[in-house]
Amino acid sequence: MEYLMLVIDEDDDGEAWEPVxxxxxxxxxxxxxxxxxxxxxxxxxxxxxxxxxxxxxxxLRSDAPLSEAKEWVAGYDLLEAATLDExxxxxxxxPRARTGRIELYxxxxxxxxxxxx
Amino acid sequence: MxxxxxxxxxxxxxxxxxxxxxxxxxxxxxxARGVHVFGQRLRxxxxxxxxxxxxxxxxxxxxxFTESKEWIAGFDIIDCRDLDExxxxxxxxxxxxxxxxxxxxxxxxxxxxxxxxxxxxxxxxRGRRTEPALxx
Numbered sequence: 369m370e371y372l373m374l375v376i377d378e379d380d381d382g383e384a385w386e387p388v389x390x391x392x393x394x395x396x397x398x399x400x401x402x403x404x405x406x407x408x409x410x411x412x413x414x415x416x417x418x419x420x421x422x423x424x425x426x427x428l429r430s431d432a433p434l435s436e437a438k439e440w441v442a443g444y445d446l447l448e449a450a451t452l453d454e455x456x457x458x459x460x461x462x463p464r465a466r467t468g469r470i471e472l473y474x475x476x477x478x479x480x481x482x483x484x485x
Numbered sequence: 486m487x488x489x490x491x492x493x494x495x496x497x498x499x500x501x502x503x504x505x506x507x508x509x510x511x512x513x514x515x516x517a518r519g520v521h522v523f524g525q526r527l528r529x530x531x532x533x534x535x536x537x538x539x540x541x542x543x544x545x546x547x548x549x550f551t552e553s554k555e556w557i558a559g560f561d562i563i564d565c566r567d568l569d570e571x572x573x574x575x576x577x578x579x580x581x582x583x584x585x586x587x588x589x590x591x592x593x594x595x596x597x598x599x600x601x602x603x604x605x606x607x608x609x610x611r612g613r614r615t616e617p618a619l620x621x
């Protein structure tokens with residue numbers, strides 16, 4: 369099963385962020401060693417986000433995310449896990465599981481038998 | 486520049502019309518241009534799982550943590566010249582019309598760097614837009 373793992377930076381009930389405790393290196397090394405992590409990266413802060421909409425034939429852009437949430441998606445990883453339990457186990461070891469939360473979304477491949485559709 | 490395109494639903498967008506969903510055409514174009522790195526549709530949001538660790542205890546819940554009328558239906562990673570090209574590509578995606586697209590530049594970092602030094606070095610980059618802003 370393939371999962372998109374979204375790393376949410378912080379939650380009201382999460383631990384305070386202490387950079388010294390955030391061992392991303394160990395997490396990446398462990399997830400890579402298990403062969404579960406396909407790719408992943410950190411995302412620039414939400415001030416760098418751009419929202420694109422196509423409305424009535426016009427492409428509209430705005431600079432910030434439209435949602436007013438305090439928290440944001442700080443990074444993503446793509447996981448290939450045997451089961452949801454394995455994905456949860458890997459996600460739970462991520463430093464942001466303590467300060468924020470991790471959301472796992474199973475992917476569903478789209479088929480394009482005909483390029484028109 | 487690599488961007489993650491979060492393909493999101495938007496209650497204010499026009500209703501989805503399957504017959505006008507040209508995602509196959511979009512995929513063929515971005516592949517032909519060599520700007521598409523990877524992408525995938527996601528299962529409906531009810532299938533999400535939220536993972537938290539609080540006071541050393543693992544908490545697993547079904548669904549996303551926050552209730553929202555908007556959710557991420559898919560994602561793509563694109564490698565573009567600049568933000569303008571990313572906007573052009575995002576604007577052609579059928580979900581720009583039936584939803585909205587959020588572009589987030591990736592922010593690579595060296596995991597072996599000392600985390601405190603990294604935090605100090607990058608402090609000035611937080612809360613400041615370096616991507617071209619509207620009207621600039």
